Each structure stands twice: as structure tokens, then as C-alpha cells.
Amino acid sequence: MKRNSFVAALSVAVAATFSVGFVNITPKVIYGEDNRVDVYQVQRSDIREIADSTVxxxxxxxxxxxxEGKxxxxxxxxxxxxxLCSSEPFFDQPAAANCSGSLVGExxxxxxxxxxxxxxxAKYAFVFGYRMIDERRAPxxxxxxxxxSCKEIVAREYTREQDYALVRLDRPVRGHRVLTLQTTPVEAGDDIYVVGHPSGLPTKIADGAKVRSQNGAYFQANLDTYGGNSGSAVFNARTNEVVGILVRGAQDFVYDRENKCTVSNRCSDEGCRGEDVTNISYIVKALQQ
Structure with missing residues (x-):
């Protein structure tokens, strides 16, 4: 993908010195350049605010x-x-998250x-603010x-094509804004980005992606995502509205036999199977019921 437009060139260079992982049942992959960056590197205040609505x-x-309340x-x-091989991005960061989510209601x-x-x-906590403080300080x-905490599952489907859940928390959220959902489906060629927890890492933002195809229940894109990104909100890069939920994709890692360690699986922007994203329309309908 093209270079991440949310950060300065220097910030991108710094980001390329780390990497983190948590195995998930639905792997993803890097397409073209690795556009994942930490929230503290992002220059735009609107994108940082959106990242603040990620759990x-x-x-x-x-x-x-x-x-002291921590x-x-x-x-x-x-x-x-x-x-992992020592050259992998985010190598020294902690990996705690199993999945990602986003705030779509109070x-x-x-x-x-x-x-x-x-x-x-009841087994999971939904944690806001799990992000790197700066280059060295982890959360x-x-x-x-x-x-x-999870109070109840309001709506959920997990089938071959449909993969989404709407969860009610134990209390209203304070200090984080509710995200805006797009009411029309994305089309091939639309510019998009993703916010979530690849491999369980502190919050990462990856832009420079495009929609490859729209299949009705879900669409495919060349997003830089991993296991742990499952549940991540995918955004319209022009409007910052949520257009989908990242659910599955190509293989995360491959083994480097020469160095006897693991590296990220890499594809061209047009290569591999692409990442599958459930259309946000399912959440829109669930919120209306």
C-alpha cells in the first residue's frame, strides 16, 4: 500500500522498528508496505479521537x-x-488482546x-486506551x-459469510465518543483504513488500503491486518464513518528457514486472497431493533 498518510515520514520510519503477536483463529497479512503505526505517531486529531473509541x-x-484506580x-x-525474527516491527511490544471492537452506542x-x-x-473485559504512550512506554x-464488562450479546451471527456481534456493556461509556456508521455499502476502489489490535498489540492504525470487491454480506480489501484485528472497525478514509468489521484474511506469518524464525507474510497490493470485512449494515440493523 501507499505510505500511511496519517503520520510524518519520520514517524513511519520509527514504526518499522517494532512488532507484536497474539494467535487468532482468523489470520490476516501485510499488503505492499506495512502501514501499521501507533496512535502517538498520528498527526491528525480526528484520527486519534477515532482510535480512542477502539477497545x-x-x-x-x-x-x-x-x-490508585489502575x-x-x-x-x-x-x-x-x-x-519472530528481530527485524519484525513491534517486536518488543506487549500482546494482551484477543480481539478488537469499537464503540457504536452509549x-x-x-x-x-x-x-x-x-x-x-463474562470472560472478557473491554478495555479502552490500550495503546503505546510513546516509542518506549507500553500500556x-x-x-x-x-x-x-459484557452485560449481554444484543445480536450475533457467525456463519460462512456473516460474522459480527453487538455487545452491551455493563454501564454507559464515558470519555469516548460514539462512532458514526455509514448507511450505504462501500464500492470497489473506495479508500479505507483500519483501527485495532493486530496480534493483540496496543492500538494500531493502518491506512492506504482500498476495497477490492463488494460481495453483499462482506467486502474484500488489502488491509494490513493480523489475528487480533478481528472485530476491528474499518473506516471510509474520506468521511471517517465505519463501513465494516474486519473478520478474516490470508495467513499472518511464514517461517524463515535460513534464520530459523518467523516473519510476516507479505503480498503485493493486488496479491493473495484479500481481507474479508463484514458490512456494517448488519450492525446498523441491530441498532434499530
């Missing part, structure tokens, strides 16, 4: 009450956990259907008020 789905077993997050180091989160169900609703804890 990480983290097992409650990984969260421990801390001092919740500690226990996470493994991405590069070591995945036996107390409602949109995510992927395979990320959560009624049987494991080892978050404010207690930014940690929410």
Missing part, C-alpha cells in the same frame, strides 16, 4: 487491580512469544461474531474507569 478484548484473567495488564512480549460495542458469544461473555496498566 481491546482482553481476558479478565490477564487483568489485576492495581493502586488495572494492571499482564501480557507476553510479542516477538518472543511468536519466535453502551454498545461492535466486534466480530467469532470473538465472543453468550457462553464467554502496562489502564484507568479502572476504562475497563468494562
Amino acid at each position: 481491546a478484548l482482553i481476558p479478565k484473567s490477564s487483568l489485576v487491580p492495581g493502586a 488495572i494492571k495488564i499482564h501480557a507476553k512480549i510479542y516477538g518472543k512469544q511468536m519466535n 453502551d454498545l460495542i461492535a466486534t466480530a461474531g467469532h470473538c465472543i458469544s453468550s457462553s464467554d461473555c 502496562l496498566s489502564v484507568a479502572e474507569e476504562d475497563v468494562y
